[in-house]
Amino acid sequence: MEKETIYILAIESSCDDTSAAVLQGDKVLSNVVATQKIHEQYGGVVPELASRAHQQNIVPVVHQALAEANIDKKLVSAIAFTRGPGLMGSLLVGTSFAKSMSLGLGVPLIAVNHMQAHILAHFIADEKSTPPSFPFLAMTISGGHTQIVLVKNYFDMEIIGETLDDAVGEAFDKSAKLLGLPYPGGPLIDRHAQHGNPNAFVFPKPKVAGLNFSFSGLKTSILYFLQKKTAENPDFIKTHLNDICASIQHRIVTILMDKLQKAVKETGIKEIAIGGGVSANSGIRKALMEMEATHEWRTHIPRLEYCTDNAAMIGIVGYYKFKENDFSKQTVSAKARFSI
Template sequence: MKKKNLIILGIDTSCDDTCAAIIKNNTVLSNIVRTQQIHKKFGGVVPELASILHLKHIVYVVKNAILKAKITTNAINAIAFTKFPGLIGSLLVGSAFAKSLAMCWKIPLISVNHIQAHILANFLEGVHSTNPNFPFISLSISGGHTNIIKVKDFLEMKILGSSNDISLGNLFDNIAKVLGFQYPWGRIIEKYAQLGNSKKFCFNKPKVKNLNFSFSGLQTKLLYFLKKKIKNNSEFVSQNINDICASFQDTVFEILFDKLNKTVQKTGIKNIVVSGGISSNIGLQKFFSEKSIENNWKTFFPKSEFSTDNAAMIALVGKLKYERNLFDKFYD
């Protein structure tokens, strides 16, 4: 179903950010994110509390997305929402609200895969001067997932590799906690790594078959390394924090590159799209930019505002599915 000016309301409540956005075709008219700061008190996201706060914030967020877009509700052609993956309670809030709103306004309802949306965020207008060409390989990295995905078209994707244990985001969080950092951990290791020597300490890379990852082994090795060093010098972490973070990050980047390089050799595809929250890491972007030049790859990173959880990417997938008449039933 093609429309000249297709307007979609996107809603995302996959974790602890309540998000709503309006897009017109591929152009973002508004992108509202309400972060739940209260989780700092608990040192991590509390799922039950996240659900309650989504209930509290979702009307405000959707209303402000519509107001900022300067449209009327009658102009909205469909509502897209995150169906999975994510925290089940948080997802239920978003899906129930989206279904109720779509029924009230008598417009189509469209469910969206959160990981797919992260990948396709690279196609929002203004993110790149030239969009990635199909097919491409997506490295999807965030707190909830670590995947290598072959993308043949907007809605045709195949997972080639994934983590056998914890996600890359979990690894960063766990190491940050061990180093004594406070929640939220996302940017802290990156911040210290920028000031350190990435070659100061050597951490062995785990050997994993095929295109899969394993990060629990690296986590264990780093923990034993720190335990041994602290036993001899109680101030070791504070004295070497920059170099520890830089060396850890560099090891992770090498692991990601090794797997991507194998993927390129296996598929012959040299277009690389990095997505998910960790794609906003400045060190990662610099590392892969250099590797891309060396290996003649074309590598794309989304803007920071579209790399972390947001509803603009959900609305974009909604628009693509609307054009293909891929709608949901209200009672599924």
């Protein structure tokens, strides 16, 4: 079947965004995301509330995706969905819906690994960018994951470094919470950092062997630093917010770049791609571009809309799996922990 006649309806529901997309081959026809605002008042994602919101959103989101793509559901070649990793309650909503729609339409079902999708998002057809060449190194950075992955082909991937505790997105969000910034705080730290001095305050760099990461110690050092400074001056955070954010972001970015540089040295691979929600961070993007200039890396940074959780990235994996006839049975189940 030619890619022009392969239509993939994709569903993503791993955390707190309900998303549906329609792809024609590797081209995105629609990519609809319903973001759940209810979690903001709790300072983080509440799993039970997330799954309830998915149940409310999934039908209208899928309907809108098909409408924007301007295709009838009878033209759909297969249903791709996020099997994991993620919040079990959220995953169950997307999994159940995908299985039911697959049965109803009589089309194949394709289970997708969420983290693999972040990596293959680079292969969505885009006139403004070219996909990485195999083999390449992918750094997947999000609220729940921090990994360096050796990508040999579309389906042969090996994790060569990962966080031992907290993910980088969690480090950003929890640091923001210490500063009194609302959830999600990572983008707010990025915004304030752009107006601050990254060398104003120095936070320690964790000593972690190999290509692995650790961010729990960094969070603790930020907590103690803020406690000490606010005891001396209650207005310290308010008067130094931009500099604090810039310094926190600088340390996190240097941790990521140091490990990535080490991975390049060990593997000899200079083809670099990033993915995941935190790859939208301006400091990380700027550092990658500087590395490209000074270390002769070839860097690949996805469009912002393909960085955060979205169904288009699920659809591109579905497309490549469809070409390999890699389908799932109706007995397939969601997996909260699901390694690449």
